[in-house]
Amino acid sequence: MNNATLVAVPAGGGTAVVGSVREDLARYLASGGDSALRHSPEAALAAIRAAELRGRGGAGFPVAAKIEAVRAADGPRVLVANGEEGEPASVKDRYLMRIRPHLVLEGMLLAGHLAGADRAVLYVSDAPSARSVRRALAERAAAIFDHGPKRQAPTEVEAFDHRQAPAERVAGVEIFDAEPGFVSGEETALVRAIDGGPAKPTAKPPRPFEQGVAGRPTLVLNVESLARMALLTRFRRSGLLVTLSGSGAPPVLTEVPHGVRLAELAARFGYDACRGFLAGGFSGGLLPPSAGGTPLTHEAMRAIGSTLGCGALVAIGHDDCPVAAAADVLAFFDRANAGQCGSCVKGTSAMAGVAEALRAGTAVAEQVDRLEQWAGRLRGRGACGTLDAACLTADSLLRHFPDEIRHHLAESCARCVRLPVGADTRFRVHPPEPEEG
Ligand code: SF4
Structure with missing residues (x-):
């Protein structure tokens, strides 16, 4: 069987997220990228709520409700982008990270800002995806270092400080090299793995939004959910x-x-x-x-x-x-x-x-x-x-x-x-x- 995946670009464009060429920062910004970061948190959350965006990892939980639950919990808080695509018949998450890393990063910045997180982790086992996102982070750091205020380039973690306006900071993201596997991306398994344990699920409650990474309230969102969030303030509808x-x-x-x-x-x-x-x-x-x-x-x-x-x-x-x-x-x-x-x-x-x-x-x-x-x-x-x-x-x-x-x-x-x-x-x-x- 021919197992090479074709990418079919839908007619009419609109919210289309598919393409075949890896998008660098210049190209991303030229097409309106990072515009979600210029909206107020209230406006961005209202757009997510109005679109009734649901998680794209599998469970289909309303994204706005997840964000609000973490936001309402006592800080400090953590954001985890779940890029561990354990479903053998799915390629969309790896595709997004490999080809549209800046869209995923914009979604992470936005979600982190909305939840008031000061730590952001991308959880991924696919090496080409991790490479592509690391390269995208370097592109963002270089853009700020070359054209922004004269200071040392921030470390990835420092740069995610939620007290800075999101559009002004580098997408500081820790990349966690996950163990591949069907259950590895389950949200309690992912929390356990980031905390140094085996990537195996735990009983619920507590759920990660109550007690997640390092015992903190943790917002876990699939990478397609994050990409959709970034696009919603631009297009108001979601595919x-x-x-x-x-x-x-x-x-x-x-x-x-x-x-x-x-x-x-x-x-x-x-x-x-x-x-x-x-x-x-x-x-x-x-x-x-x-x-x-x-x-x-x-x-x-x-x-x-x-x-x-x-x-x-x-x-x-x-x-x-x-x-x-x-x-x-x-x-x-x-x-x-x-x-x-x-x-x-x-x-x-x-x-x-x-x-x-x-x-x-x-x-x-x-x-x-x-x-x-x-x-x-x-x-x-x-x-x-x-x-x-x-x-x-x-x-x-x-x-x-x-x-x-x-x-x-x-x-x-x-x-x-x-x-x-x-x-x-x-x-x-x-x-x-x-x-x-
Ligand atoms: S955590 Fe329990 S239900 Fe889930 S895969 Fe493991 S053994 Fe099965």
């Missing part, structure tokens, strides 16, 4: 970055308006003839072809029992099989879970075992019954969302693909026999390589 991949066509990263229908998007990029989708990366379960009329919004996806998540969609093509897709995703969760919660460790392993038996044509009806019971009973019993995502994968397979289940119980599936095994092999998408500007 959605979508990674679309799967069998049949090359992966594509594009920006769509909220509410575009799944089938319309799939048809635009050659994914229309398929047997279903994995939604929300691996977190939203399987969708049947009949879900094609669903608008891509948090509410509509939730209404059909799925999630928009990080906006990644994987098409299950006609040569593919929903049972094999579910088996690969459950096996991935079985490997990727943090090994902390008994229900998750045993539950994902047991569900993965039944799905694998179905794929191999060796499962019996009693196993399918047990799979159904686990998918219902184990929900909400893990410290993070991994176990729930595994339950949703199993439950959606059983609900939407009963004919395929019957077929796999009766005989071995010719498609499954031909398919390679492993979610990493079949569904992992690689970010586009930036051209130098």
Whole structure:
């Protein structure tokens, strides 16, 4: 399969954040960059609230409410930009950091200012992304050092002092080299890692906005959420970055308006003839072809029992099989879970075992019954969302693909026999390589 991700620039521009050339500071400022930093905090927050911006990391929590919660807590406060894109089918965050680092930095400056943070951390494991943001920080430091007041260039951390007007300071950002992994970017795992512990989730409460990095109130925002915040004061509306991949066509990263229908998007990029989708990366379960009329919004996806998540969609093509897709995703969760919660460790392993038996044509009806019971009973019993995502994968397979289940119980599936095994092999998408500007 051709795994090079195409970047599709939407017609009409507008809030388009996509492009193929890495944007340096001069280019960024020439196109109106950093203008969000000239607004009052009240105006910027009002724009975020009016746009009903929701987090783009997966949970979809309202961004303005998160900012207000941290702002209301006693300081000192911390901002963490979450650039750890652990969803194998998503590339948008790495793309933004590699190609539009100044947009991410502007969002960080703005968010830090709104929350009253005096420490800012970018949490990222992707080395090219970290390099690109470090280079962007150096460009900002050089701009101030060369043209600003004659003083020593500030250190990155000093420069994030929230008492300075945001437009006048360098985007001082600590870059934390994160451990890659599916649970590493979960917000309590990230707090734990920055504080020197393992990148594994902890029980909630407390949530990071109450007690996060070094015990301080911490605002954790995904890098796309930050980029969107920076653009909102300019455009007043917000799009959605979508990674679309799967069998049949090359992966594509594009920006769509909220509410575009799944089938319309799939048809635009050659994914229309398929047997279903994995939604929300691996977190939203399987969708049947009949879900094609669903608008891509948090509410509509939730209404059909799925999630928009990080906006990644994987098409299950006609040569593919929903049972094999579910088996690969459950096996991935079985490997990727943090090994902390008994229900998750045993539950994902047991569900993965039944799905694998179905794929191999060796499962019996009693196993399918047990799979159904686990998918219902184990929900909400893990410290993070991994176990729930595994339950949703199993439950959606059983609900939407009963004919395929019957077929796999009766005989071995010719498609499954031909398919390679492993979610990493079949569904992992690689970010586009930036051209130098
Ligand atoms: S639910 Fe699973 S992945 Fe999440 S913390 Fe518990 S064991 Fe780890």
